[in-house]
Amino acid sequence: MNSYRSYAIFLYTAGTATACIAAVLFLCWKVLEPGLYIYIPILQPVIGIILFFAATCCIVLYGLLWIAAYTHFLQGKRLNHVFNLYLRIVYPLAKLLASNKKNVNEAYISFLNHLVLRCHFSIPPHHVLILAPHCLQWDQCPHKITRNINNCHMCGKCSIGKIRELAEKRNMHFSVATGGTLARQIVREYRPQAIVAIACERDLISGMQDVSPLPVLGLLNERPYGPCFNTTVDVEKLDKLLDIITGRKS
Template sequence: MFFMLLAFVLIYRYFTIHTYNFVLLILIVLTILILLFYMISILSIYYIYKYNGRNKIIRNFAGTGMRALLPFSIFLADIFKTKKDLLRKFYIDFNNAMVNASGRRYLPKNVLILLPHCLQYSECGYKITNNTENCRRCGRCSIGKILKIAEEREVEVCIVTGGTAARNIVKRINPELIFAVACERDLTSGIVEVGKIPVIGLINDRPNGPCYNTTVDVESLKQRLDEILEV
């Protein structure tokens, strides 16, 4: 919008009245189309989020609109000093609704569970980011329970230290669906970055602050995992 206004000022300053009127008409039409796009996007997002609609055209339009609205919404949140995590949580919930609305189920071998290393008990002496078999499943953190659930369903689990490690693993394994546990910021950026790979996001709990002895609702993880697995 800023660049459109800038173009309008330059044209007004340096071009004839006929050129000015023509370009002004184009700008008006473009503005109407942009506003129409956002209006339809908002209605599509509401339809998917509220009614879990399975219409593919509406889902595609809602997804495109959400990706376009998210950066602008985060920008406004910065300006008005509001909590960006609320917007991110809505985006994650909407993304999950989009994946569920597709109605598709996935074979366990095509699903990847990504867990953040901050789920691990901070005083644990075993390194599990490269090898989950090192986990002793002592019960001090939720990772042991998640590994048991994944083993029973034959789903691969990777524990990552950050976004770069997660991207490398996704590129190497190339799953058809990712089940990710992380904070709102990491989940949002991850969903955007993986592009066409569907992601089910589950926000972790942070009773001790960010990135330290975090937890997750294991029963909710189990339930959501069973909802997308093909039996």
């Protein structure tokens, strides 16, 4: 999918979600206002201001997302963190409203990547962590690689060997996680300045949201045999993302 089209798909769905949130806040106000006026008049303006402020923030942030998507303005790690917090609220609703959930998920990941890429980070390679899921490993492989990636013999039967080679060539950390808990543990242990994560849509989205404000680039794995079994990844795409995050290419 073309990147700009993908951002538009996500932004239109996020727009519908934002409008729904603003409408719900307005309805809340309409329901609460008469009761507050009669029983707790002192709270009436306070609740009114809070609801109005929340609705305005959502609408303003939505407008800023469009600017961030299509211009060079509004770059920065802190601003990305604010966008991430807002998207964390909007995304579940956007997904609920979308007719094609897969498209929205992919568009969301692409948009989160775009927010990171536009900051033109130049992270030293030894501060970059490549995080991959366990399902990339060939299911017949006898070597245990989750605790120690050096146990991989780079036999070429799965993508793990190629990624290990890439990570060694670039002097980067590379780890394989069996799930979200281990992934979080690895991140705490290495304390990277940036992560390039490989996973399926669901894991990528939750992981990218969890580690914000740490910059994360997400790369979807390919699942020729179905989910969580002998998955693969486009190593060339991974190589390009590593080039970008380390500032070797823009």
